[in-house]
Amino acid sequence: MKLTIVGSGDAFGSGGRLQTCYHVAIPGEDFLIDCGATAIIGMQQLGLDPDRVSTIFISHLHGDHFAGLVWYLLHAHYVTRRTAPLTITGPKGTALRFATAAEALFPGSSKIERRFEMRFLEYTEATPLQVGAVQVTPFEVSHPSGAPPYALRLESADKILSFSGDTEWVDSLLPAAKGADLFIAECFSFDVQVGYHMTWRKIETNLDRLGAKRVLLTHMSTEMLAHRDHVRDARVLLAKDGMTLDI
Numbered sequence: 001m002k003l004t005i006v007g008s009g010d011a012f013g014s015g016g017r018l019q020t021c022y023h024v025a026i027p028g029e030d031f032l033i034d035c036g037a038t039a040i041i042g043m044q045q046l047g048l049d050p051d052r053v054s055t056i057f058i059s060h061l062h063g064d065h066f067a068g069l070v071w072y073l074l075h076a077h078y079v080t081r082r083t084a085p086l087t088i089t090g091p092k093g094t095a096l097r098f099a100t101a102a103e104a105l106f107p108g109s110s111k112i113e114r115r116f117e118m119r120f121l122e123y124t125e126a127t128p129l130q131v132g133a134v135q136v137t138p139f140e141v142s143h144p145s146g147a148p149p150y151a152l153r154l155e156s157a158d159k160i161l162s163f164s165g166d167t168e169w170v171d172s173l174l175p176a177a178k179g180a181d182l183f184i185a186e187c188f189s190f191d192v193q194v195g196y197h198m199t200w201r202k203i204e205t206n207l208d209r210l211g212a213k214r215v216l217l218t219h220m221s222t223e224m225l226a227h228r229d230h231v232r233d234a235r236v237l238l239a240k241d242g243m244t245l246d247i
């Protein structure tokens with residue numbers, strides 16, 4: 001499993017980082033975890049082919065995590081003339097939120113006749129969903145976004161990659177992260193508690209309970225970025241756009 005960080009930023013462009021998007025390559029297929037508005041820009045910067053992506057796993061329905069689907073569709077239709085099917089998994093209502101966003105930004109775009117199948121699958125709490133070679137299990141977290149928000153546990157072959165989504169600390173992160181080869185954790189602030197987001201202090205306190213082999217901090221605010229040198233734990237890495245990790 002090879003992870004490439006396309007976007008590790010928050011919703012405010014802190015540190016000049018792109019919005020949330022992780023690209024994962026496994027033998028025979030590529031997939032994305034979240035697709036912020038800047039996803040296609042980041043993928044083009046890194047030379048990643050959007051048409052090779054077979055599945056996009058969405059954590060929650062905030063624009064910095066799903067709005068890139070709008071540009072994904074335009075790129076696939078007008079630029080590459082994609083024919084390969086694309087599966088999108090997300091919370092209940094993802095298909096409608098996508099269509100609403102697409103219509104608001106590019107009127108008529110949700111109704112264009114596509115050359116490829118775009119399939120939406122919805123999560124059921126703590127219930128594994130098999131998509132291609134990947135099994136995703138969603139665990140509801142705490143982050144109001146108009147639909148249930150989730151942490152995602154993705155398993156393929158013998159590897160486990162988990163993602164917190166955006167959330168304040170909740171114990172549902174424990175089954176999501178347990179034994180993971182890598183747990184990608186949103187870490188909006190260092191020690192200033194901001195509503196429905198995580199602090200480094202909370203993650204640090206819970207590292208043993210989380211039980212992940214490695215933890216990658218992401219979605220960092222300006223305040224967190226300013227304190228990044230104070231994070232010192234052998235298990236913990238700090239995300240950066242363009243960074244790659246073998247899992």
Ligand SMILES: [Zn+2]
Binds near residue numbers: 010064065166219
């Ligand atoms: Zn976010």
Ligand SMILES: [Zn+2]
Binds near residue numbers: 060062065143
């Ligand atoms: Zn969010």
